[in-house]
Amino acid sequence: MSIQSLSRYAAALVLATLASGCSSILPGSSGSGSGEASSAASERVVSDNCKFIRSRCIYEGSYDAGERNYAEQEAKRLNKAELDRLRRAFAN
Known part of the structure; x- marks a missing residue:
């Protein structure tokens, strides 16, 4: 397998990964789940965003x-x- 074909494969993989990430359920989007599960997913996404880029949450x-x-x-x-x-966690 040549370097050029390997580079094309890697580029296609990166694009597929980006496309799948953009199509995931985000806060405010209408997902096909219960409201409670969708709310929990939204809170998890917001929480993860705050962990990585704290300035978004301040x-x-x-x-x-x-x-x-x-x-x-x-x-x-x-x-x-x-x-x-x-x-409680460290009282053992």
Whole structure:
């Protein structure tokens, strides 16, 4: 097999991979599953995006009235829940 035919095969494989990735279920698209399963898939995609590109998930605009307090309380709650989870995991 020559280098040229191997390069063509690799290019076709890359294009097929990209096409299959673009056709997967994304948040906001209508999938053929239950609403709950589709919602879970959407949350997973958003979560994965936040892991890889954190700036997509950080809001740097101004808050509405009362929204800042809610965000701070929710952050405290989530931090406490994670701390409790870690304590349970390493309490063995």
